[in-house]
Amino acid sequence: MLTSVVHENASITDKKLPWIVCFSAALFFFYEFIQMNMFNAISADLMHAFSLNATGLGKLSAYYFYANLLFLPIAGALLDRFSTRKIILSSLFLCIVGIAAFAMTSSFLWASIFRFMSGIGSAFCFLSSIRLASRWFPAKNMALISGLIVTMAMMGGMVAQTPLTLLVELVNWRHALFFDASLGVIIFLIIFSFVQDYPANSNQEQKNSHQELSKLGLLKSWRLAYLNPQNSLCGLYVSLLNLPVALLGAIWGSLFLQQADHFSATEASFAPSLLFIGTIIGGPVVGWVSDKIQKRVPLMMLGVIISQLLVITIICIPGFSIVTIALLFFALGFFTSSQVLSYPLVAASNPKSLTATSVSVVSFMAIGGYAVFQPLFGWLMDANFQGTVLNQIRIYSPSDYHRALLIIPIGFCIAFIATFLMREPRS
Numbered sequence: 001m002l003t004s005v006v007h008e009n010a011s012i013t014d015k016k017l018p019w020i021v022c023f024s025a026a027l028f029f030f031y032e033f034i035q036m037n038m039f040n041a042i043s044a045d046l047m048h049a050f051s052l053n054a055t056g057l058g059k060l061s062a063y064y065f066y067a068n069l070l071f072l073p074i075a076g077a078l079l080d081r082f083s084t085r086k087i088i089l090s091s092l093f094l095c096i097v098g099i100a101a102f103a104m105t106s107s108f109l110w111a112s113i114f115r116f117m118s119g120i121g122s123a124f125c126f127l128s129s130i131r132l133a134s135r136w137f138p139a140k141n142m143a144l145i146s147g148l149i150v151t152m153a154m155m156g157g158m159v160a161q162t163p164l165t166l167l168v169e170l171v172n173w174r175h176a177l178f179f180d181a182s183l184g185v186i187i188f189l190i191i192f193s194f195v196q197d198y199p200a201n202s203n204q205e206q207k208n209s210h211q212e213l214s215k216l217g218l219l220k221s222w223r224l225a226y227l228n229p230q231n232s233l234c235g236l237y238v239s240l241l242n243l244p245v246a247l248l249g250a251i252w253g254s255l256f257l258q259q260a261d262h263f264s265a266t267e268a269s270f271a272p273s274l275l276f277i278g279t280i281i282g283g284p285v286v287g288w289v290s291d292k293i294q295k296r297v298p299l300m301m302l303g304v305i306i307s308q309l310l311v312i313t314i315i316c317i318p319g320f321s322i323v324t325i326a327l328l329f330f331a332l333g334f335f336t337s338s339q340v341l342s343y344p345l346v347a348a349s350n351p352k353s354l355t356a357t358s359v360s361v362v363s364f365m366a367i368g369g370y371a372v373f374q375p376l377f378g379w380l381m382d383a384n385f386q387g388t389v390l391n392q393i394r395i396y397s398p399s400d401y402h403r404a405l406l407i408i409p410i411g412f413c414i415a416f417i418a419t420f421l422m423r424e425p426r427s
Contacts, residue, residue, distance in 0.1 A: 039251045040252070054394060057251070063112045065371035075091075077222065080357050092121055092191065095184065100181040103174045130146065142348075147337070151279070154283065165269040226361055237419065240412060241307065243408045274329040282336075286338050296344065297341075297424055318398070
C-alpha cells in the first residue's frame with residue numbers, strides 16, 4: 001500500500017515537473033518583455049532626461065534590439081550545444097546589471113550601451129524556453145505550450161504599461177528601474193532553483209543530439225536553419241504581426257493616445273495594456289485550437305485578416321472613447337497572437353537537434369522588426385514636425401501619428417502574402 005502511494009506521488013511529480021521547469025524558464029521571457037516595452041511608460045521622462053526627439057527616443061530603444069540581432073544566431077547555436085540552465089542564468093545576470101546601470105546614468109552614450117547590454121541577455125530568453133519545451137513536451141502539444149510561453153511574455157508587456165506608469169508616477173523613473181532590477185534578482189533565484197536541462201530518462205536523446213550536431217558542425221547547422229524558406233517566412237510573419245506590440249505596445253501607444261486623442265497618461269497606458277491582455281488570452285486559445293485541428297497556416301491567415309480590419313479601424317476612425325479604444329486594442333492583441341503558431345511550425349519543419357537554431361531565425365526577424373520599425377516610425381513622426389514643444393517634450397499632431405502608423409497595415413498585407421508560401425508539415 002505504501003509503495004503504491006509513493007509511486008503515485010512520484011507520478012504526479014513527474015507530470016508537474018515539465019511545467020515547473022519550462023515555466024520557471026519562461027519567467028525570463030516575461031522579465032525581458034518588461035524591458036522591451038518599458039519605454040511606453042517612461043518615454044516622456046527619457047525625452048526630458050536625455051533631451052531627445054522622437055528619432056532619438058526610437059534609437060535609444062532600438063539599441064536593445066540591435067544587441068538581439070547580433071547575438072540571436074550565437075544564442076541558438078549555444079542553446080543547442082550547451083547547458084540551457086547555465087546560459088539562462090548568465091544572460092539574465094547580464095540583463096539585470098544593464099537595467100540597474102541604465103537607471104543610474106545621465107549620459108545618452110552610456111544609456112545606449114546599457115540598453116544594448118540588456119538586449120544581449122534578451123537574445124537567449126525565448127529560445128531557451130522553446131528549447132526546453134521541445135525536450136520536456138511532445139511535439140503534438142507544442143502549439144499550446146508555445147502559446148503559453150508567449151502569454152508569459154505578454155504578461156510582462158502588460159506590467160510595463162499601467163503598473164509601471166503608476167510606479168514611475170509614485171517614485172520617478174530611475175527608482176522604478178531599481179525595482180525592476182530587484183524583480184530580476186528574484187526570477188534569477190527561481191530559475192536557479194527549478195530549471196533542469198533534460199528529463200531524467202533522456203540520456204540517449206542527449207547523446208544522439210550531440211552526435212548529430214557534431215557531425216553537422218556550426219556553419220552547416222546555421223546554413224540549414226537560416227536558408228530554410230519555411231523558417232524565413234515564419235520569421236517575416238511574426239515580425240509583421242508583432243508591429244502593434246513593437247510600435248503601440250512598446251513605445252508609442254501611450255503618447256499617441258495622449259497627443260492625438262487627448263487622454264490622460266494613466267488612461268492612455270490602459271489601452272496598450274489591453275493589447276497585451278488580448279495576446280495573453282489569444283496565445284493559448286489559438287495554440288489549443290491549432291493543436292486540436294493539427295493545422296497552423298489557415299489560422300495564421302485568419303489572424304492576419306481580422307487584425308488588418310482592426311488596425312484600419314483604430315487608425316482611420318477618430319473619436320472613440322477610451323473603453324472602445326481599449327476593446328479594439330484587446331481584439332488586436334487577441335488576433336495577432338496567431339503569430340505563436342510560427343514556432344511549432346518551425347519546430348516541426350526542422351531536425352529536433354536544431355530547434356533553438358531554427359527558432360532563432362524567427363526571433364532574429366522578429367527582433368529585426370523592432371530594430372528597423374521603431375526608428376523608422378520616429379523618423380516618419382519627425383519628418384513633418386511643426387515645432388510644438390511643451391516641457392521639453394515634442395507634441396505631434398494626429399496626422400503625424402496616422403502617417404507613421406500606416407507601417408502596420410502595409411506590414412499585415414505582406415504577412416498575408418507570406419502565409420500562401422508556407423507549407424503544413426506532414427504529421
